[in-house]
Amino acid sequence: MPEAISKVAISLKVNSKLHSVQVEPRTLLVELLREQLDLTGTHVGCDTTYCGACTVLMNGAAVKSCTVFAVQADGSEILTVEGLEKDGQLHPIQKAFGDAYGLQCGFCTPGLLLSTLQLLSRNEQPGDTEMRKAIAGNTCRCTGYQNILKAIQSAARNMKDA
Numbered sequence: 378m379p380e381a382i383s384k385v386a387i388s389l390k391v392n393s394k395l396h397s398v399q400v401e402p403r404t405l406l407v408e409l410l411r412e413q414l415d416l417t418g419t420h421v422g423c424d425t426t427y428c429g430a431c432t433v434l435m436n437g438a439a440v441k442s443c444t445v446f447a448v449q450a451d452g453s454e455i456l457t458v459e460g461l462e463k464d465g466q467l468h469p470i471q472k473a474f475g476d477a478y479g480l481q482c483g484f485c486t487p488g489l490l491l492s493t494l495q496l497l498s499r500n501e502q503p504g505d506t507e508m509r510k511a512i513a514g515n516t517c518r519c520t521g522y523q524n525i526l527k528a529i530q531s532a533a534r535n536m537k538d539a
C-alpha cells in the first residue's frame with residue numbers, strides 16, 4: 378500500500394475571498410484554483426510553463442500558476458479572471474478585448490487579461506515594445522497578436538478614462 382501523502386493547511390485570498398484549504402505539498406496553484414475552488418477560468422494549455430494560459434496575479438505580479446506550488450501561495454492574494462468583473466460590469470480590459478476582437482477561441486484570453494492588468498497597473502501608457510514584452514509569456518494560436526495589441530492600447534485608454 379502506498380503511503381498517504383500528508384496534507385498542508387494553507388490560507389489565501391482569491392478574488393478578495395479568504396480560503397483555508399488542505400493541499401498536498403505537490404499540488405500546483407492551478408490545480409487548487411480549478412479543482413478545489415472551481416475557478417475554471419484559469420486554463421491549462423501546456424503544464425510546462427510555456428503557454429501562459431494559466432497566468433494569474435499573485436500579490437499583483439503575473440505568475441504562471443502551473444509553475445507555482447499551492448503552498449507557495451500561502452498568505453497571498455490571488456486574482457483570477459473571475460475576479461475582474463465588478464457588479465456585473467466587465468473590467469475595462471475585458472471590454473477592450475471584446476471590442477477590439479482580441480480573441481477568437483478565447484483559450485489564451487484569461488491569461489492575457491491578467492498579464493495586461495499587470496502591465497497597465499505599472500505603466501498607464503505602454504509603448505509597442507512594452508506591450509509585446511508584457512505578453513511575451515502568453516501564447517495565442519488564433520489571433521496573430523495584432524488585435525491583442527490593439528486591445529491593450531484600447532484598455533489603456535479605457536482605464537485612464539474610468
Ligand code: FES
Pocket residue numbers: 420421422423424425426427428429430431432441442443444
Ligand atoms: S499551462 Fe501554465 S504555462 Fe501553459
Ligand code: FES
Pocket residue numbers: 479480481482483484485486516517518519520
Ligand atoms: S484566441 Fe485562441 S488561442 Fe488565443
